[in-house]
Amino acid sequence: MPDPTMTQIYIMGKAYDVPAGVTIMDAMEYAGYRFVRGAGCRSGFCGACGTVYRKAGEYRLEFALACQEMVQPGMHLTQLPFTPAPRAAYALGELDPTENVLLQYYPEIARCVACNTCTKACPQDIEVMDYIQAALRGDLARVAELSFDCIQCGLCAMRCPADIKHYHLAQMARRLHGVSGSPIPAHLTARRAEIEAGAYDAELDALMTLDLDALKARYAAREIEKENEEGS
């Protein structure tokens, strides 16, 4: 009789028995994989563990973060933890956000045929194609808004038949929108003024002159919010 606490999955085509109900990442580690890359926060925020999988009996490839998606019986999977996509170099303060700078730095977005494959690849359920379309018409605010939950896993770019670098472009749009399209918070301006006036220089200088053991002691004694603490 099969053990109900175990399930069989296929990692890069090879069958493994792994505990039922664990994440893909835990299952891979159980199977003997040791992550040097392809694992980060293990909490669904960092985007380091992009994974492509197919459920038993399905023809469609699906996409997820290994640390978030649970294994299912008969699942085939592999990690795609990094996308070697080029990222445009720019100096934020020198750009003119009134021109369509996104199209200038990422001209391949003009190749979008609205096939929506990027959207289907997004583990964050972002309307990726819609924000590329907003980028085409220079709507920085819309790109920033639609792409807000992006964790830069790169799976959109991996799937795009037009070789668009969605996630890098979206980051540029959010930065541009941040410096030019959204209000400057007063508290940020005040804090910057404090820093520039040297309010923290003495504390930083003191840290810089501490020896290693003293630094380690300070680090170990630092205050940390307790888990489940109210408001945390």
Next chain:
Amino acid sequence: MTKTRYFPGCSLKDTARSFETSARSVMERLQRPLVELERWNCCGTVYSLTADDLMHHVASIRNLIRAQEEGADELVVLCAMCYNTLTRVARRVGADREALDKINAFMNLEPDYAGGVTVRHVLQVLRDEIGWDRLASEAEGMLDGIPVAGYYGCTLLRPKEIAIDDPERPTVMTDALEAVGAEPVRFPFAAECCGSYQTVDRRDLSLERSYRILRAARRAGAEVVATACPLCQHNLEDARRQLGERDGIGSLTIVYFTELLAAALGAPPERLPETLAARLAARAPTEGER
């Protein structure tokens, strides 16, 4: 009862904003406001002529689905390129069930496109629904007697199956402008190609073609050339600036037809292109002449 939605297209949100803002003010004044689709993407830019290249129709169909999702059976378009692409794709899948099924199957996350959305150009709405009399009744005399050549280019008139007017002798644009007081100028290059995308890497070609169009308009007595396409507008204006000394084409004012309509319907000068505002100001009668 027709439920209508408006499709702007990318250029009208970027390099050709005044085309849209002027059209919006005109259509609001005529109580036929342009209600924009909540969600839309690029029209597809160019209609693919390859018979089995359905992939390049996906963008158009997706927009027709967006209209369908909002319960609209009519999609009004302003940009001539978008009009051409959307209309041809709508016609193609209307006549080719197999192609539509294949596209619908590909877009598996969308509801199927059922084929019930008609694409219309704003000029068709003005002519067939609002009418020249109604348009004339709103005019405030700003354009009276100004000689305007209507330049159509290719995409509103070809292929002839989707033409918004007689593809050889179109008049709809100047009919609209005549209704609000302008003097229509006939000229033989109204439906010639401006050079289109050749401007990207063979600018000499688009400059030469656009120059010939402007020369013909100037010789026919036009002071203003009206356009309906962001790319035509760009190419004609490029030729006017680069080759302005030749045959006096530099003295022409080249604007979207909607900007002229907006001016005729009393838009304040600060909302008009500077060149048009200056021309209208120069023509305005002084106190003594009134």
